[in-house]
Amino acid sequence: MAIEENLNESLQAFSRLLKIIDDLRTKCPWDQQQTMSSLRPMTIEETFELSEAILSENMINIKEELGDLLLHILLYTRIATEDNSFTTSECINALCDKLIHRHPHIYQPHQTAVNTLDVNKNWQKVKLAEKGRNSILQGIPNSLPSLSKAMCIQDKASSAGFVWKTREEAWGKVKEEIQELEDEVRNSNEVDSVNTQIEDELGDVLSSLITYACFINVDPDRALEKANLKFIRRFQCVERQLKEDNKELSTLSIEEMVAYWKQAKAQLHAVAKEQIPS
Incomplete structure (x- = not known):
């Protein structure tokens, strides 16, 4: 009963917000001028503000920043509706269809997933087929920050089975890469200038540490x-x-x-x- 009551309250609140966005786009000069391009930098800012709120574990700020992001999402869909590109309901239904398709262990008979690793593997497999991609690593945004991109790469590769079997093996790779970096620095005569080999070895160290972080349940970012x-x-x-x-x-x-x-x-x-x- 509590879940049903919460669902009804959420639907009422969502309907109220849609009405307010309608008022903003029809009556407020500033909101009327906004486009997807003009909203983009503000959305990025709001995303980072949410990230900071999550890091500080401040639930009041998290609630506020989630609300700000929801506003941006609905503004995007409202603009798309005005441009006859797609509607809010089409966006939501497309998401629902995707979630159902990518969770066969819930919505399809005789499909099972024993653990989160199975779920992740199924998700990546279905996504690969949906997008018609040849590589599981296709589709990673080039604009992602390097650390976030490395985490995404490691997650996708591990879902395909390309992963160390034990924490000890992963840590052994970290030590191996550190040793290679030490050797390169020791043998280099150009430590004070740009040395691409040292740069490469340092990158390998950072990459191996990100891989190891998964084995100790730490978010490196x-x-x-x-x-x-x-x-x-x-x-x-x-x-x-x-x-x-x-x-x-x-x-x-x-x-x-x-x-x-x-x-x-x-x-x-x-x-x-x-x-x-x-």
Whole structure:
């Protein structure tokens, strides 16, 4: 009963939003001027804002940013309707048809999926047939950030069975690539200039680490972003302490820098510990 009530509430809210979008496109000068091209940069911004909200695990912000993205999606479909390209219902029904087709273990008799790996394999197999592609790696957007693209490549390749069998094998590949990078750097006479071989070996190290992350259930993009935020907090803490001590970062020795860094790390760790509810 709770699910049915929630569905009815969702349908009512969705209908209300569609009516508001109709008002915006017919009565608001700014909304009337928007096109798919003009909305695109704002949609990208909203997507990154949602990403930050998810990383911070702030459910209030997540709810707000999801709403903003939903607005953009419905504006796109409204513009498409006005251009006689497709309607909102056609877009939604096309999605429903695709989801049903790509989940045969749910919607087709005698089809089964034992685990998430089976589901992923079925999804990629059906998608390959739908798109008429010759490679499972076709269709990955070229504009994806390198880290996201690497994760997508690894996911698709593993769904086809191209994957290490154990975590130990994956980690062994990481160590192998690190050793090759070390050897290349050691033997190079052009460390201070662009060296394509070193660049290639570093890329292999990063790629192997992304593969290994799957075996330890870590999202490498999330892990890197958390590391970025942690570095920013610690660095800013160092800057504040240097200001109090009337010192400039550029004048410090490496030993002094390390000492300030460790001090900042300890301070932030203490603050975080105090914030943990007892």
